[in-house]
Amino acid sequence: MGLIIAMVSGKGGVGKTTLTAGLGGALARRGKKILITDGDLGLRDLDLVIGKENEILYDALDVWKKRCRAEDAIVSVSEGLDFLPASQGVRWEDVGRKGYGRLLKKMAKQYDYVIVDAPAGIGRGNDAILRVAQRLVIVTEPVWVALRNAQRVMQVCREQRQLDYALVFNRINPHMLVADIEEAWYSLSAEMLGAVLPYSEAVWQQGQAGKLYNPIADTFDNLLTPLCDFCQSGNAWDDTTIFTQYASVMSAEQKKFEENKRQKEQPRLLVRQRDSRWRRLRR
Ligand SMILES: Nc1ncnc2c1ncn2[C@@H]1O[C@H](COP(=O)(O)OP(=O)(O)O)[C@@H](O)[C@H]1O
Numbered sequence: 570m571g572l573i574i575a576m577v578s579g580k581g582g583v584g585k586t587t588l589t590a591g592l593g594g595a596l597a598r599r600g601k602k603i604l605i606t607d608g609d610l611g612l613r614d615l616d617l618v619i620g621k622e623n624e625i626l627y628d629a630l631d632v633w634k635k636r637c638r639a640e641d642a643i644v645s646v647s648e649g650l651d652f653l654p655a656s657q658g659v660r661w662e663d664v665g666r667k668g669y670g671r672l673l674k675k676m677a678k679q680y681d682y683v684i685v686d687a688p689a690g691i692g693r694g695n696d697a698i699l700r701v702a703q704r705l706v707i708v709t710e711p712v713w714v715a716l717r718n719a720q721r722v723m724q725v726c727r728e729q730r731q732l733d734y735a736l737v738f739n740r741i742n743p744h745m746l747v748a749d750i751e752e753a754w755y756s757l758s759a760e761m762l763g764a765v766l767p768y769s770e771a772v773w774q775q776g777q778a779g780k781l782y783n784p785i786a787d788t789f790d791n792l793l794t795p796l797c798d799f800c801q802s803g804n805a806w807d808d809t810t811i812f813t814q815y816a817s818v819m820s821a822e823q824k825k826f827e828e829n830k831r832q833k834e835q836p837r838l839l840v841r842q843r844d845s846r847w848r849r850l851r852r
């Protein structure tokens with residue numbers, strides 16, 4: 570029986586869908602059999618970031634209502650990675666919390682890991698997912714509302730005696746920091762840190778191109794390694810190791826950026842004329 574992992578957050582837009590696809594791809598490349606699925610039953614979006622929106626014939630509700638076999642609804646994404654889409658016209662009342670839990674458990678029998686992209690908030694849908702998930706990834710980003718909401722989600726987890734979770738800081742833009750990440754990490758007092766991930770143009774572009782299950786960029790994939798390890802073992806890396814890894818990746822990126830900028834800024838001689846820019850610059 571595989572493990573059900575839920576990707577949760579209080580706030581929307583922090584990267585749950587992105588990381589469900591990215592983590593699914595990363596674990597599949599490590600030889601695991603993975604199913605990724607939308608946990609927001611009436612509002613799917615995972616299909617878009619993996620470019621499978623035109624291949625969906627049936628969905629999770631059809632499987633649950635026995636209108637088709639699970640194999641008919643499941644879309645193969647890449648080697649070791651499958652996708653079960655949510656329906657677009659269904660609400661929680663149509664399936665029921667227990668029904669959804671049973672469906673996920675049934676799916677988990679055929680996979681090493683089922684990763685559920687949970688809806689934002691702490692409402693009814695999330696409640697069902699929190700109950701059935703055996704391990705959680707709580708995603709946040711360094712803006713106050715996301716940090717506060719992550720804290721609230723952790724509180725809900727503790728109330729439900731769901732303690733197997735790790736926190737991920739995503740979409741970090743070093744030029745737009747409202748909170749120091751390490752300080753935020755200590756003030757949230759979570760026990761396990763899953764990953765610290767930058768805002769990356771490559772991630773954004775692959776999401777738009779529907780290719781998020783592919784390796785993103787070496788640097789980003791390396792930063793996902795502690796999260797893969799947490800999903801597989803339930804143990805997190807030492808937090809200072811993760812922060813050091815993030816800092817060294819970012820300083821290498823910053824150097825590349827500055828080098829690029831320096832090269833672009835160098836005056837380039839096109840035509841050597843009496844009044845050319847080249848001459849003017851040298852006066
Ligand atoms: N690390 C990242 N770097 C760049 N863009 C990101 C990153 N993570 C998420 N995004 C972008 O942020 C937006 C919201 O991400 P999404 O995964 O849809 O969030 P959620 O599922 O939590 O609502 C998307 O446009 C996505 O491409």
Ligand SMILES: [Mg+2]
Nearest residue numbers: 585586614686
């Ligand atoms: Mg989403």
